[in-house]
Amino acid sequence: RTRTFSGVKPTGHLTLGNYLGAVRQWVEVDQHRSDALFSVVDLHALTVEHDPARVRRLSRQAATLLLAAGLDPALCTVYVQSHVDEHARLSYLLECTATDGELRRMIQYKEKSVRAREAGEGVRLSLLTYPVLMAADILAYATDEVPVGEDQRQHVELARDLAVRFNQRYGHTFTVPRATHPAVAARVMDLQDPTSKMGKSHENGSGIVYLLDEPGVTRKKVMRAVTDSGTDVVYDREARPGIANLLDVLAAATGREPEKLAGEYDSYGALKRDTAEAVVELLRPVRERHAELAADPGYVDRVLREGAERARGMARPVVDRAYRAIGLMPAA
Numbered sequence: 284r285t286r287t288f289s290g291v292k293p294t295g296h297l298t299l300g301n302y303l304g305a306v307r308q309w310v311e312v313d314q315h316r317s318d319a320l321f322s323v324v325d326l327h328a329l330t331v332e333h334d335p336a337r338v339r340r341l342s343r344q345a346a347t348l349l350l351a352a353g354l355d356p357a358l359c360t361v362y363v364q365s366h367v368d369e370h371a372r373l374s375y376l377l378e379c380t381a382t383d384g385e386l387r388r389m390i391q392y393k394e395k396s397v398r399a400r401e402a403g404e405g406v407r408l409s410l411l412t413y414p415v416l417m418a419a420d421i422l423a424y425a426t427d428e429v430p431v432g433e434d435q436r437q438h439v440e441l442a443r444d445l446a447v448r449f450n451q452r453y454g455h456t457f458t459v460p461r462a463t464h465p466a467v468a469a470r471v472m473d474l475q476d477p478t479s480k481m482g483k484s485h486e487n488g489s490g491i492v493y494l495l496d497e498p499g500v501t502r503k504k505v506m507r508a509v510t511d512s513g514t515d516v517v518y519d520r521e522a523r524p525g526i527a528n529l530l531d532v533l534a535a536a537t538g539r540e541p542e543k544l545a546g547e548y549d550s551y552g553a554l555k556r557d558t559a560e561a562v563v564e565l566l567r568p569v570r571e572r573h574a575e576l577a578a579d580p581g582y583v584d585r586v587l588r589e590g591a592e593r594a595r596g597m598a599r600p601v602v603d604r605a606y607r608a609i610g611l612m613p614a615a
């Protein structure tokens with residue numbers, strides 16, 4: 284069976300981008316047809332200025348939301364990254380195979396290090412090594428497929444490169460993974476700035492639909508989406524990024540094709556209204572289930588405890604093999 288691994292970082296509240304770009308595929312496809320692990324990757328939330336209490340709270344919320352969205356612990360493994368030591372153990376070995384130049388080329392490093400400097404904060408070393416930890420997340424489980432949004436493409440490429448390099452130098456140890464992306468909405472854009480990604484750590488939340496937003500709030504955000512000049516509805520991501528983004532979201536929410544949908548609208552207002560309703564209905568069951576699960580923290584704790592145990596059992600043999608292969612002396 285195919286092994287699948289993916290993760291979500293508890294740096295902010297989960298967004299419609301996370302849902303359409305990743306989580307929905309995990310729920311609808313990956314957990315059914317593969318041996319899948321999904322992790323709240325909390326170690327990754329420490330690479331920029333962070334508030335410990337907030338990270339702790341958001342980690343629990345993210346885990347609860349993954350279950351609310353429909354990940355089923357009877358079908359897949361859901362756990363918190365820091366509960367499994369193998370990630371950090373393997374990350375160090377991979378740091379000994381990656382180069383400084385390779386990591387400085389990463390787009391997200393370039394963007395986020397500039398932002399940290401502008402904010403007068405130091406650039407944490409972990410921001411540079413972040414993709415190595417991500418490679419460790421993936422490689423520790425002998426992962427074949429990594430279902431992610433478009434923005435993670437370069438990071439998964441690095442994981443592939445590191446796996447191939449390690450195998451060549453130290454003998455076959457790692458499965459070489461590949462990224463998979465949803466057919467539509469692999470890159471949901473900010474509603475207020477449709478040339479940049481809808482991201483949970485964005486400063487201004489008015490262009491971001493959060494999974495836990497009240498329906499009224501979601502409607503307002505979609506209705507106020509920035510649209511392009513022009514009035515006819517055409518699907519053109521370059522020339523009409525705002526309208527194309529709404530069409531992508533509506534297509535993803537309704538299982539239709541954005542180009543086809545474009546032909547059915549002759550005003551921006553109608554497109555926005557239908558998109559707002561489709562998003563509200565798409566997220567309604569997730570919100571409702573989240574409220575139920577949040578009232579039962581014991582259940583979530585139990586799922587995460589069992590998940591971590593299973594994950595540990597899968598990762599340990601792979602990471603132990605890597606320790607031997609790279610030349611570390613086995614303990615007597």
Ligand code: TYM
Nearest residue numbers: 289290291292300301304305417420431432469470471481
């Ligand atoms: P993160 O937490 O930023 O996002 C979680 C998932 O959501 C996708 N995503 C989007 N998809 C479409 N449109 C958007 N606007 C959008 N925003 C986010 C992301 O592509 C991702 O799939 N580095 C990763 C977390 C990670 C990981 C891993 C993923 C750590 N280790 C190992 C896969 C495998 C991240 O920051 O995702």
